[in-house]
Amino acid sequence: xxxxxxxxxxxxxxxxxxxxxxxxxxxxxxxxxxxxxxxxxxxxxxxxxxxxxxxxxxxxxxxxxxxxxxxxxxxxxxxxxxxxxxxxxxxxxxxxxxxxxxxxxxxxxxxxxxxxxxxxxxxxxxxxxxxxxxxxxxxxxxxxxxxxxxxxxxxxxxxxxxxxxxxxxxxxxxxxxxxxxxxxxxxxxxxxxxxxxxxxxxxxxxxxxxxxxxxxxxxxxxxxxxxxxxxxxxxxxxxxxxxxx
Numbered sequence: 319x320x321x322x323x324x325x326x327x328x329x330x331x332x333x334x335x336x337x338x339x340x341x342x343x344x345x346x347x348x349x350x351x352x353x354x355x356x357x358x359x360x361x362x363x364x365x366x367x368x369x370x371x372x373x374x375x376x377x378x379x380x381x382x383x384x385x386x387x388x389x390x391x392x393x394x395x396x397x398x399x400x401x402x403x404x405x406x407x408x409x410x411x412x413x414x415x416x417x418x419x420x421x422x423x424x425x426x427x428x429x430x431x432x433x434x435x436x437x438x439x440x441x442x443x444x445x446x447x448x449x450x451x452x453x454x455x456x457x458x459x460x461x462x463x464x465x466x467x468x469x470x471x472x473x474x475x476x477x478x479x480x481x482x483x484x485x486x487x488x489x490x491x492x493x494x495x496x497x498x499x500x501x502x503x504x505x506x507x508x509x510x511x512x513x514x515x516x517x518x519x520x521x522x523x524x525x526x527x528x529x530x531x532x533x534x535x536x537x538x539x540x541x542x543x544x545x546x547x548x549x550x551x552x553x554x555x556x557x558x559x560x561x562x563x
Contacts, residue, residue: 410529411536427510431499434511437539440546447549451560469553 392402394414402414405421409430420429450468466474475481495513502508521528552562 410532411540425503427502428499430510431502434536434539435495437536437543438511440542441538444542444546444549447546447553448560451553451562467553467557467559469550469557 392404394400394402394416396413396415397417400414400417403416403419403421405426406412406414406416409426447468450466450471455463460478462478463471463474472481475484498508498513502510520531549562556562
């Protein structure tokens with residue numbers, strides 16, 4: 319039996335080593351490619367856990383937010399079954415009486431000006447209406463005005479033209495007062511109803527005392543408007559002399 323030569327055995331060994339190295343290289347390549355599809359390991363904390371820890375570390379007063387308080391209901395003094403009109407606050411004589419809520423869309427200074435003006439006119443009209451039916455006259459009285467009552471005087475004065483003069487003078491007064499009202503609404507600082515007419519000196523400059531006098535005036539204005547309406551209605555219904563009963 320012939321034995322291999324030493325040089326032949328070395329050559330076989332080299333071939334075997336080269337095949338083994340090739341297999342290892344191929345295996346390493348396959349493993350490297352497969353690792354690209356393997357899920358990466360996650361060492362972090364879940365987001366839910368992070369939020370829970372943050373909430374636990376936050377102070378209690380910051381963790382619980384206070385809900386904003388809703389609007390509070392304030393009842394009107396004059397009409398407890400209605401809500402108080404907030405724009406009336408601060409005005410002398412305010413009792414929350416505004417059932418139609420004019421103060422929500424009309425300047426309250428304008429409304430107070432109108433209230434005082436109509437109240438003052440009604441105070442004068444109340445006295446004049448009652449005086450005529452009580453027999454008081456300005457002499458000499460025209461013959462055409464003899465026997466007139468407060469109810470029948472209107473038509474007679476229109477017929478004889480006396481109402482034209484009354485309309486003229488009242489129109490002049492209204493024009494002048496409108497200028498004052500427009501200036502007031504534009505921020506002149508004028509108080510509603512203030513024409514600087516205080517010959518007796520009721521207003522002393524003391525805020526409390528002046529507000530008391532203003533309260534008395536607005537109270538009498540409101541009473542006069544109601545009283546004059548009732549007086550005229552009663553006079554027309556009864557056609558009688560004062561006190562129209």
